[in-house]
Amino acid sequence: MKTQGQPFRIYTPASLGAAIRHYRQQAGLSQADLAERTGLNRTYLSDLEQGHETEQVKRILRVLKQLGVRMTLEEADW
Amino acid sequence: MKTQGQPFRIYTPASLGAAIRHYRQQAGLSQADLAERTGLNRTYLSDLEQGHETEQVKRILRVLKQLGVRMTLEEADW
DNA sequence: CTAGTGTGTCTGAATATCAGGGCAACGTTA
DNA sequence: TAACGTTGCCCTGATATTCAGACACACTAG
Numbered sequence: 001m002k003t004q005g006q007p008f009r010i011y012t013p014a015s016l017g018a019a020i021r022h023y024r025q026q027a028g029l030s031q032a033d034l035a036e037r038t039g040l041n042r043t044y045l046s047d048l049e050q051g052h053e054t055e056q057v058k059r060i061l062r063v064l065k066q067l068g069v070r071m072t073l074e075e076a077d078w
Numbered sequence: 079m080k081t082q083g084q085p086f087r088i089y090t091p092a093s094l095g096a097a098i099r100h101y102r103q104q105a106g107l108s109q110a111d112l113a114e115r116t117g118l119n120r121t122y123l124s125d126l127e128q129g130h131e132t133e134q135v136k137r138i139l140r141v142l143k144q145l146g147v148r149m150t151l152e153e154a155d156w
Numbered sequence: 157c158t159a160g161t162g163t164g165t166c167t168g169a170a171t172a173t174c175a176g177g178g179c180a181a182c183g184t185t186a
Numbered sequence: 187t188a189a190c191g192t193t194g195c196c197c198t199g200a201t202a203t204t205c206a207g208a209c210a211c212a213c214t215a216g
Binding site for chain 2: 007016019020023024027029034037038039040044045048053056057059060062063064066067068069070071072073074075076
């Protein structure tokens with residue numbers, strides 16, 4: 001049983017942040033936990049989840065939209 | 079509804095770039111075309127397709143991997 | 157009440173990135 | 187051959203981002 005939730009379709013930095021927050025909370029991790037595990041700053045993760053990580057992600061999403069490509073996030077078995 | 083190609087699973091900046099290149103070529107666009115349509119610099123797109131747009135994408139992918147989340151790109155009907 | 161946890165947010169400094177311009181190499185076509 | 191289209195790559199200045207560290211607030215447990 002995969003227990004896969006619904007995939008997230010990513011169109012904006014905000015939706016990316018919301019998806020990340022969802023998966024982080026589902027994993028039972030705090031921002032500090034995840035920051036430590038990824039070697040990233042907690043402030044960065046906070047901003048990321050709120051969609052404040054704008055320019056770079058927006059650029060890529062703009063390219064994908066122009067090409068008619070959809071970005072999806074979903075649980076994976078790796 | 080067109081035939082959907084196989085989705086791309088994105089694990090690295092290089093695979094993101096390869097997917098973008100695939101879709102751009104499928105759309106019959108040059109880098110310059112796409113740059114104009116997206117308002118981005120052609121050099122940026124060149125780097126992006128080669129996976130040289132590293133840090134930001136790598137950070138996000140690192141977060142997703144840590145959370146057991148997979149990023150996928152595929153054609154969308156919009 | 158007090159301590160601890162989680163998160164948002166601020167500052168300033170250090171980095172990373174992008175746009176714009178240009179040039180070389182390559183393949184294709186006339 | 188020459189002209190053209192495409193792409194990789196270089197440089198520079200300007201901009202955007204990330205980080206560390208700190209603090210406030212809300213909430214919860216003891």
